[in-house]
Amino acid sequence: MNGPHFDHxxxxxxxxxxxxxxxxxxDGPVYTPGQASAPAGAATVFRLASNESPLGMSDMAxxxxxxxxxNQHLYPDPDGAPLARAIGDVFGLxxxxxxxxxxxxxxxxxxxxxxxxxxxxxxxxxxFQSYRIRAANNGATPVAAPEVDLRTDxxxxxxxxxxxxxxxxxxxxxxxxGTWLSLEELRSLRARLRSDILLVVDEAYFDYVRVRGYxxxxxxxxxxxxxxxxxxxxxxxxxxxxxxxxxxxxPTSFVRVFDKLRGPFAVSRxxxxxxxxSLGDTAYQTSAYTHNVRWRTWxxxxxxxxxxxxxxxxxxxxxxxxxxxxxxxxTLNARxxxxxxxxxxxxxxxxxxxxRVSVGSADAMTAFVQxxxxxSRDARHR
Ligand SMILES: *Cc1c(COP(=O)(O)O)cnc(C)c1O
Numbered sequence: 001m002n003g004p005h006f007d008h009x010x011x012x013x014x015x016x017x018x019x020x021x022x023x024x025x026x027d028g029p030v031y032t033p034g035q036a037s038a039p040a041g042a043a044t045v046f047r048l049a050s051n052e053s054p055l056g057m058s059d060m061a062x063x064x065x066x067x068x069x070x071n072q073h074l075y076p077d078p079d080g081a082p083l084a085r086a087i088g089d090v091f092g093l094x095x096x097x098x099x100x101x102x103x104x105x106x107x108x109x110x111x112x113x114x115x116x117x118x119x120x121x122x123x124x125x126x127x128f129q130s131y132r133i134r135a136a137n138n139g140a141t142p143v144a145a146p147e148v149d150l151r152t153d154x155x156x157x158x159x160x161x162x163x164x165x166x167x168x169x170x171x172x173x174x175x176x177x178g179t180w181l182s183l184e185e186l187r188s189l190r191a192r193l194r195s196d197i198l199l200v201v202d203e204a205y206f207d208y209v210r211v212r213g214y215x216x217x218x219x220x221x222x223x224x225x226x227x228x229x230x231x232x233x234x235x236x237x238x239x240x241x242x243x244x245x246x247x248x249x250x251p252t253s254f255v256r257v258f259d260k261l262r263g264p265f266a267v268s269r270x271x272x273x274x275x276x277x278s279l280g281d282t283a284y285q286t287s288a289y290t291h292n293v294r295w296r297t298w299x300x301x302x303x304x305x306x307x308x309x310x311x312x313x314x315x316x317x318x319x320x321x322x323x324x325x326x327x328x329x330x331t332l333n334a335r336x337x338x339x340x341x342x343x344x345x346x347x348x349x350x351x352x353x354x355x356r357v358s359v360g361s362a363d364a365m366t367a368f369v370q371x372x373x374x375x376s377r378d379a380r381h382r
Contacts, residue, residue: 029132031130032129032348035343038338038340042337042339044363046368048368049356049358051175052241053238064274064276068273074269083247087247096255097251100266101247102246102271104202110258110261111200115198116138118139122144123144124152125147126176126346150351166197169200170201171202172202175205176351178319186220201220203230204235209314210293232249238278240278318357320354324353341367
């Protein structure tokens with residue numbers, strides 16, 4: 001046999017048996033999706049568990065989908081180049097460095113496969129669950145850095161760095177906390193991390209945020225050190241979660257490796273067409289922003305008014321703490337679901353006492369607040 005042989009069989013299984021998966025995949029964690037259907041009996045169901053757009057997709061995207069519907073016998077562009085060009089035009093980026101993907105979650109996996117290997121990955125303790133899950137299922141070591149007041153703590157991340165650290169993942173703003181870091185904080189983190197550690201800034205909720213001090217980290221990708229990646233998605237703000245389209249802006253030297261990790265034809269013809277059309281639909285984008293800021297503000301005010309603690313979320317969701325520990329949150333979440341309001345307990349993010357609720361339609365928001373108010377009154381009278 002040539003080269004080192006990695007024997008991953010259990011000692012008892014040296015006899016001939018069926019093929020075995022890599023050991024880290026046997027017990028690796030599984031992604032828990034938000035609840036998508038209600039228990040029997042709920043009259044109207046509002047999906048508020050996955051941060052999906054309440055506006056539906058853009059009409060221009062729908063037209064674009066029908067426009068290419070007849071061409072599905074043809075492979076799409078192998079690299080999604082037309083989409084990369086459209087993204088480049090809109091955001092003023094070099095299209096050659098835009099990696100398109102079937103959703104941005106898979107980019108996390110590619111980064112770990114390509115640049116982490118058996119090394120370790122640091123992320124804030126209440127981060128998006130995929131960083132931990134993807135790391136563990138690739139044989140890398142997930143390392144959770146403590147947060148302060150449910151906000152990413154740059155110092156704590158730096159304290160977690162070890163010789164094994166290969167990448168740091170930060171969602172900005174973060175899901176499910178909705179808290180964010182300024183570009184200055186990210187810059188200072190980058191400056192104090194070893195240059196061979198990759199910093200990944202996941203901007204899945206970028207388009208919802210217009211607060212002073214918050215900026216995209218795209219400028220950091222251009223640094224000569226070539227050690228920052230920014231990811232974005234069409235799933236949330238652009239309302240295309242079902243189609244699976246995302247992208248990353250990466251240093252030039254990374255592009256060829258991403259091409260190999262992704263393989264050809266990863267983004268479908270329909271997804272490319274719809275995403276390009278969505279980028280051009282500025283009226284849709286204005287409504288998406290306006291609806292979200294209005295209802296998120298109202299939702300957070302109402303939840304606080306009922307006596308719950310919330311974070312200051314800038315995303316398309318709110319997060320609130322339920323008294324009574326993890327059981328309290330699970331019970332309340334089940335009672336909301338029984339009324340057709342599907343939310344999510346943040347137990348996958350080490351916040352088992354907290355419930356995340358997405359910003360939905362006006363009807364969904366009023367129904368949610370009414371239900372929460374009723375359930376909270378019931379709880380107080382018990
Ligand atoms: C929703 C989400 C994503 C990924 O969404 P895709 O549908 O895979 O593009 C990535 N990061 C964060 C923080 C998210 O909340």
